[in-house]
Amino acid sequence: MGRAARLMKDLIEIKGVRHAYTTKAGPLPVLDGLDISVPEGGFAAVVGPSGCGKSTLTKLISGLMKPREGEVWLGGEKVTGPRKTVGMAFQNPVMLEWRTIMQNVILPLEIVAPRMPQAEREARAMELLEMVGLKGFEGKRPSELSGGMRQRASLCRALVHKPQVLIMDEPFGALDAFTREDLWQTMRELRRQKPFTCVLITHDLRESVFLGDQVVVLSGRPARTQFVLDVDLPEDRTLDVLFEPKAQDMLHTLRNQISIAQGRDGAVH
Numbered sequence: 614m615g616r617a618a619r620l621m622k623d624l625i626e627i628k629g630v631r632h633a634y635t636t637k638a639g640p641l642p643v644l645d646g647l648d649i650s651v652p653e654g655g656f657a658a659v660v661g662p663s664g665c666g667k668s669t670l671t672k673l674i675s676g677l678m679k680p681r682e683g684e685v686w687l688g689g690e691k692v693t694g695p696r697k698t699v700g701m702a703f704q705n706p707v708m709l710e711w712r713t714i715m716q717n718v719i720l721p722l723e724i725v726a727p728r729m730p731q732a733e734r735e736a737r738a739m740e741l742l743e744m745v746g747l748k749g750f751e752g753k754r755p756s757e758l759s760g761g762m763r764q765r766a767s768l769c770r771a772l773v774h775k776p777q778v779l780i781m782d783e784p785f786g787a788l789d790a791f792t793r794e795d796l797w798q799t800m801r802e803l804r805r806q807k808p809f810t811c812v813l814i815t816h817d818l819r820e821s822v823f824l825g826d827q828v829v830v831l832s833g834r835p836a837r838t839q840f841v842l843d844v845d846l847p848e849d850r851t852l853d854v855l856f857e858p859k860a861q862d863m864l865h866t867l868r869n870q871i872s873i874a875q876g877r878d879g880a881v882h
């Protein structure tokens with residue numbers, strides 16, 4: 614975790630979480646002993662084998678589901694239901710085509726702050742749209758934007774109500790490599806300008822190291838916290854950092870941990 618984050622209290626605490634889904638074939642254990650702490654302003658990237666329970670984890674943090682065992686705490690309060698203080702972004706940003714980009718971005722404010730004047734809502738949205746490079750596109754319809762631009766707009770929408778926590782489930786997974794790297798930099802810039810606490814689910818180890826200040830590796834299903842990597846890289850990192858030996862070592866360690874999680878022998882394959 615970063616130096617600033619290290620000094621602060623934990624905003625997200627996941628303690629001994631176990632969860633199983635009820636299926637026709639009986640209970641399907643998905644999480645089996647998850648412990649994750651994210652300090653205020655921290656960024657946890659979560660990686661793990663396919664189907665190990667990463668999306669389930671996002672639902673537990675956001676309060677959309679309750680764990681069968683264990684506890685999830687957010688800002689000193691136990692999570693027992695959906696929270697207004699959480700923002701979410703997914704792989705496929707669902708934008709309403711009959712609304713403009715501006716109208717899509719202010720949507721969460723219409724729900725969580727119904728009495729906020731429209732001008733204030735739009736000012737907040739505009740500030741974010743400018744920060745992600747979408748100034749001038751606020752009047753367009755979602756279909757008039759590229760996939761990367763839609764994902765930028767979706768990040769603005771996830772942040773417009775100033776959530777305590779941003780939860781992202783594979784938000785850059787469907788983008789081409791260059792657009793993805795652009796968005797990584799946008800993410801870091803957004804956090805530099807307006808700090809927030811973040812949990813990112815990803816399959817991309819480079820992304821986890823570039824964006825995270827800790828990388829949590831989950832084991833295969835039922836998942837437990839297998840390994841936590843402290844990403845001790847400069848706060849003002851650029852993409853070049855990924856080519857440096859320190860980052861390469863981290864990527865190598867993570868690759869080995871994923872192999873272990875997949876039930877292999879720990880060697881790089």
Ligand SMILES: Nc1ncnc2c1ncn2[C@@H]1O[C@H](COP(=O)(O)OP(=O)(O)OP(=O)(O)O)[C@@H](O)[C@H]1O
Pocket residue numbers: 634635636641643662663664665666667668669670834
């Ligand atoms: N509502 C549900 N009912 C029953 N089983 C479910 C339900 N939701 C998820 N599962 C199962 O739980 C397991 C974990 O699902 P989850 O989506 O959390 O994994 P994941 O790690 O996010 O997957 P991926 O890496 O493929 O995106 C999967 O085997 C999935 O089929």
